[in-house]
Amino acid sequence: MNQLESLKKNTLISIDSADIKFINKYNPQDATTNPSLILQVIYLKKYSNIFFDALLYANKKGGNLNNKLSNASDKILVNIGVEILKKIPGYISTEIDARLSFNTDLSVLKALKLIKMYKEEGIHRERILIKLAATWEGIKAAEILEKKGIKCNLTLLFSFAQAVACAESNVFLISPFVGRIYDWFNKNNLLKNYSENLDPGVVAVKKIFKYYKKYDYKTIIMGASFRNLKQILSLSGCDRLTISPFFLNLLSLSSGYVKRNLFCNNIKKEKNTNKKLSESEFRWKHNKDIMAVEKLSEGILQFGKDQIQLEKILLKNI
Template structure:
């Protein structure tokens, strides 16, 4: 048995890619996309008909070029998601425009529009996870979207305050970014004698896992953004792990034994008092790494969304 098969015994594997060829190869349960991944996949030959259809859709929805591009951008996100869903049994995560990350109402409207586009193509909302950055505004959007049976994946999660607020809002799933947490500590020369057991990103996920199980929160924990397979294997037993194709390949080619590392067997305790907005903002602000990485992540996804729109605009 290879390590990928071994890992699947303890954890649900999610593919962190928009490339349907990789989805077919590794046969994950779910798949996640983001603006960066969509940007990297629109030139894949298999997707050119989907891109062309999105352009035509944009033209039909508006006569104003800027609006045409926005409609086409939403449509290509959904078209690629629909294609991926043909090869997985579970969820596809599709991300709301990161430029809306500080506006609850606009996030709700965009999420509803993405779900509507999927449903118009015959995909039930029960198979869709709407990805939102884990800002206070997006967490409240996720809380509200549950009223419409829309499940969310809160991403760019770096602080414990974010994880607590998401659980308290009954968010369906959170994606703590293991690799980006590691990057911050590594870049500041704060990691010495590296050991995956003491990796700050790994420790962050373990802390969230223990907290959620201790207080019986239903929110699913999905470790994300890995830099090596050691980080992944150290989190064996986590609810879900979303893994890039290059690391999936390494796991597939390695036959070393995989053991479960995350357990919870203590008694369940009553849930603590929920954070209010000011408490959340202060607690998050106290974590310099989380403040920097959340804002960096939103800017990066926003830039990639803008690049995608520039490419789509050139195709009209």
């Protein structure tokens, strides 16, 4: 048995890729996409039909240039999602435009539009996770969407305050970014005597895991963004992990048993008497974590740039 097969016995595996080639190879339960991953695949010849179908869709819908760009980029997300869903049994995570990360109403409208577009392709909302940045506005958008029966994946999650607010809003799933947390501490020379058990990203996920299980929150924890195999193996037993093809390959080439490190049964459940976070409390607690503030801002800006790059490519062809 290789390590990937062993890991799958304790944790559901999602692939961090939009490339069908890797999805076929590693047989994940779920798949996650984002603007950066979409940019990586739209140049592939096998996706050319998806690209041109999106352009036809946008021209058919009409409207001004901004409307066409929006419709074309949304259609690309949906088309890729549809293709991936043919290969996996679980969920596809489709990301909302990062430029809407601070607008609850527009995030909800964009999510409803994507769900409608999936429905037009015969895909039920039960198989879609709408990805939103875990800003206060994004969390509130997810809260609204969850009440409408639309499951959400709250991404770019770095602070404990973000995790608490997501659970209190009954968000379906969160994606703590293990590797990006590690990156910040490493960049700031704060990783003396490093070990996987002291890895700040791993520690952050374990803290969230213990809190959620202690108070019986139903929100799923899906560790994301890894920098080494030890981070992944240290989180064996986490609800889900979304892993890049690079690390899936390393796991598949490594033989041996993967020990489970996270357990629900040994966490004593308690009644939660904590008061629900208000907006001001959330912002105060989140902003006390400088790492989380910097990485959330950086992530939103990067995904926003990638979205703009996608639109520039579409603009040349509309």
